[in-house]
Amino acid sequence: MIDEAQNLSHSVLEQIRMLSNLETVREKLIQIILLGQPELRKLLALPSLRQLNERITVRYDLKPLAREDIRSYIEHRMIKAGGDKNSSSFTTGSYDSIYRLSRGIPRRINAICDRALLIAYGRDLRTIDRRLIRAAVRDIGPGYLTRTDVLWRDVRILRVALLAAILILTGGVLWLSWK
Structure with a gap:
């Protein structure tokens, strides 16, 4: 079991892949569990780690708690x-x-x-x-607060500002057409 696997170098991940080759006629000799941040998925998607990525049989993303x-x-x-x-x-x-x-x-x-x-x-x-x-x-x-948290806060503020601008413009157009 390897925690924070997203921090492993390519050479260490390649060694892990080589370890996963160890098997007998009946079974694999070792089970490897990689735990990590979302960056691990991106790392494993690199072409240089294709063989390791193909050997992963179970994946699970821990979602935020309700x-x-x-x-x-x-x-x-x-x-x-x-x-x-x-x-x-x-x-x-x-x-x-x-x-x-x-x-x-x-x-x-x-x-x-x-x-x-x-x-x-x-x-x-x-x-x-x-x-x-x-x-x-x-x-x-x-x-x-991560940059994405700040970004989403900024997006919410932008949405409110755009909605306010649309309402003001619509009100102005209606007022001018009514006069």
Whole structure:
């Protein structure tokens, strides 16, 4: 099992392909699992990695979690870390903020929660609310929002501006034709 496989060099990926050749008459001797970011799919699509790409039999893309799944995901992680499901220190509002700020992406959820728990510990707080979640995101840094997040925000702003311009022009045309 290889995590962050998108960071592997072409030569290492070629060695992995060679390892996948190991087999007996009955079966393959090794199963290789590559885990990675979306860039891994692009990397494997390169012509130089065609043979490795053709050997992949199962692919799965982890989609963002739905809003209603955030709470159970965080509770599960807290239990796995040794916590108690019933002593969850996250408020309902914090779950909403985590969803909105993470867009449901597990890696971001983990980063926000880890930082919020660290801040809460440092401040000797027992409850993690919206304010603490915002503080955690600020603490993670301004680069936390990816360029695509910023791009989609800009697209939404542009749509609203275009709609407003169309309404104003339509109103102006109607007003002039009415006079």
